[in-house]
Amino acid sequence: MTADSVYIHVPFCIHRCGYCDFTVIAGRDDLIEHYLKCLELEIARSITSPQPVSTIFIGGGTPSYLPEPALQQLLTVVNEWFPLREDGEFSMECNPDGLTLDKIKILRSHSVNRISLGVQSFNPQHLETLERTHLAETINAVFAQLRDQHFANISLDLIFAVPGQTLSDWEADLKTVIALAPEHVSTYGLTFEKGTQFWTRRMKSQLIPAEDELEREMYSVAMTSLPAAGFQQYELSNFAQPGMECRHNQVYWQSAPYFGFGPGAASYLNGVRAMRHRSVTTWIRRVIAGESGIAETEVLNPEDRAREAVMLGLRQVAGIDLDQFQQQFSHPLPDLAPNAFDRLIEAQLLTLDQGKLRLTKTGRFIADSIMAEFL
Ligand code: SF4
Incomplete structure (x- = not known):
């Protein structure tokens, strides 16, 4: 059982955004210590000895929400169990809010070399609609600090088709991102997933989704303006300066194997996809009790693998x-x-x-x- 990539899921957030469908827990910082203990237990039981890898991705949730000692502990565990190969890519998702200089220094000193920053928008009204806790000024300040600390690979995430967002609002966001000159940009159309607050509010007509035609136009504008500014589209939602594509995500799109740890994380090894429990408390309870954190496994037969490879490959x-x-x-x-x-x-x-x-x-x-x- 081996892979050259690992995904670690950190479920903690300051607040659950109304559109969020990820494995997230807010207001339960008391679980951070248990989470870290269980993460190491889960890794140690699965791989038994350190496994050098070429790509590491710590996602969430908001990994950068962890207090400094916990962040240090998390990264120490990852460094010990998954030493990054020379020229490897080590990404971490961060929110502009709360990403202090001290935290940035901790990331730097633990080999993190790529930051994926959850910007979503620079427009105060749309940040509020999305229930994001940061301001546009915070994004600019954090971006400058990351550059000061020599982060040379920064990705910015944007969301379009936000209720109330006009085409010119979206064009303004794209323009601001281009002016910041990150290495990578991801753009996602807002989705209303069943079970989220946004879904409920949509059902009650409290939130009106963007018209299909507008959403299409917004995507079209992104596919024109980002390449015109030097960001080549290499995947449906992803644009990068030459050579700065996200290598970790390419592992998924190329149906290559990867380890996955933490609540809600998937791994894909030897044609078997294993999904860990999405409930953070269930995952912790099971791992502490010496049981598996895996909720379900799916064995893909050769035809399933081929079909899935088409779905993922066509994204590129x-x-x-x-x-x-x-x-x-x-x-x-x-x-x-x-x-x-x-x-x-x-x-x-x-x-x-x-x-x-x-x-x-x-x-x-x-x-x-x-x-x-x-x-
Ligand atoms: S910050 Fe991201 S992961 Fe956390 S609740 Fe909001 S959308 Fe979800």
Whole structure:
């Protein structure tokens, strides 16, 4: 059982944002100590000896919310169990709010070399709608501090299609991000997931989602203005300066194996996906009791693996090399959707060029429904 990448989930946040569907817990800082103990227990039981890796991603939740001693403890555990290979990528998700200079120094001294900053918007009204606790000024100040501390790989996350957001608001956000000149930008259309507060408020007509046409236009503007500023789109939601693509996320899109630890985290090893309990308290209770933190496992048969690889591979702008695909999965890709393959190409939603299958620009707008044809 091995992999060259690891994901660690830190579930703590200052507040649960109304749209958030991640494994998150707010107002339970008393669990931080137990969480850290269980994380180390879970890792030690799974891999038994340190495992050098090429990519580490600490996500959440808000990993940077951890108080300094806890942050130090977390990173020490990760450094000990997953020594980063030379030239490795070590990302951590941070919120602008509460990312102090001391915390930035702790990250720096523990080999974190890539920061993914949850900006979401620079517009005070939309930050408020999204229930984010930071201000635009905080983003600028934190960004400058990260640069001062020699972080040379910073990604900024933005959300579009926020209720009340106009196209020019979105253009202003993109312009501000471009002016900051990070190495990487992620843009996500706001979704209303069942079970979230936003879903309930939408059902009660308290929140009105952006019109489809506006959302489409916003995505289109991102796909034009970011590349024009030197950020090449390399995945449906991701843009990077040349050579600054997120290597960890590419592991997922290329269906490569990875370790995963912490509540709600998935691992993918030897064709088996293992999902840990999403309830932080259940995960802690089970790990402390010496039981597995895994809630369910899914064994993917060769055809499942091939179908999933199409779904993930098509997310990448580079697309899927059909020969390589056949070699890797012993399955001709067109056979996975015999009724749809030619139709999608004829409709110019997919393109087949020099043996590579890709979504066209038009196809990217309806990527989910195209991918569903391969399920
Ligand atoms: S900060 Fe991020 S992870 Fe935490 S509740 Fe908000 S959206 Fe979710």
